[in-house]
Structure formats: structure tokens, C-alpha cells
Amino acid sequence: xxxxxxxxxxxxxxxxxxxxxxxxxxxxxxxxxxxxxxxxxxxxxxxxxxxxxxxxxxxxxxxxxxxxxxxxxxxxxxxxxxxxxxxxxxxxxxxxxxxxxxxxxxxxxxxxxxxxxxxxxxxxxxxxxxxxxxxxx
Numbered sequence: 001x002x003x004x005x006x007x008x009x010x011x012x013x014x015x016x017x018x019x020x021x022x023x024x025x026x027x028x029x030x031x032x033x034x035x036x037x038x039x040x041x042x043x044x045x046x047x048x049x050x051x052x053x054x055x056x057x058x059x060x061x062x063x064x065x066x067x068x069x070x071x072x073x074x075x076x077x078x079x080x081x082x083x084x085x086x087x088x089x090x091x092x093x094x095x096x097x098x099x100x101x102x103x104x105x106x107x108x109x110x111x112x113x114x115x116x117x118x119x120x121x122x123x124x125x126x127x128x129x130x131x132x133x134x135x136x137x
Contacts, residue, residue, distance in 0.1 A: 003023055004023045007019075007032075015034075017031060018032050018033065020044065053080075054092050058080075059076045059077075062096075064115075065115055071103050075098070078094055081093045092122075
């Protein structure tokens with residue numbers, strides 16, 4: 001399985017602007033800019049999207065592990081928070097509030113740790129990066 005998204009950027013870093021579109025269409029020329037990334041401008045930004053992806057991936061992975069163990073979560077609410085410092089993403093912090101009937105704390109903690117280590121986005125955040133680039137004149 002492969003998924004894709006596209007970013008288009010026009011102009012300089014501070015005055016320019018861009019848009020993001022995803023294969024599913026949920027992002028459809030969604031704006032992003034210097035202001036939406038580093039200030040309080042309208043639009044999205046890469047860190048916000050990574051935070052959402054990590055929170056969503058982790059929640060689904062945990063639900064899968066819970067299901068395998070015979071538990072059905074009533075709700076898994078995960079907040080993802082990405083830290084961008086000195087030009088690098090230095091941390092992805094997940095905050096989970098879970099409602100899972102009949103699970104003990106030890107089992108819950110074990111499955112949370114397993115999900116954190118095994119969700120594909122957790123693995124991605126320490127993966128090899130490759131780029132294929134073409135310059136058009």
C-alpha cells in the first residue's frame with residue numbers, strides 16, 4: 001500500500017505561500033505559510049499534520065492491540081504534540097485519555113507501550129529519508 005500527498009510552494013520563505021493536497025482529497029489545496037507554521041496565521045503546517053498523523057496512528061494501533069487481547073475501547077482520545085526547536089523536530093509527545101471497560105492498569109500500560117513502539121508513524125520518526133529530485137528549467 002502506498003499513499004501520497006502533494007505540496008506546492010510559491011515565493012520566498014516569509015512572503016510565499018503554499019498548499020497541500022492529499023490522495024484522499026481531505027486536504028484539497030489546503031493553505032500553509034510561514035505565518036501558519038511559525039506564528040498564528042490561518043492554514044496548516046507540517047508539524048501539525050505530523051502530530052495528527054502520530055495521534056491517529058497510535059490510537060488505531062492501540063485499538064488493534066486491545067482488540068487482540070479481548071478489550072473493546074469505548075474511546076481513545078490522543079493529543080499529539082510536536083516540538084520544533086532550532087530547525088529540527090525534537091519530540092513527539094502523545095497524551096492519551098482512554099476509556100476501556102474491565103482492563104487493569106498493568107495490562108493498559110503494557111499495551112500503550114507496545115502501541116507507542118509499533119505504530120508505523122512512531123517507526124517513521126526515526127527512519128531513513130530518501131528524495132528524488134528533478135529540476136525543471
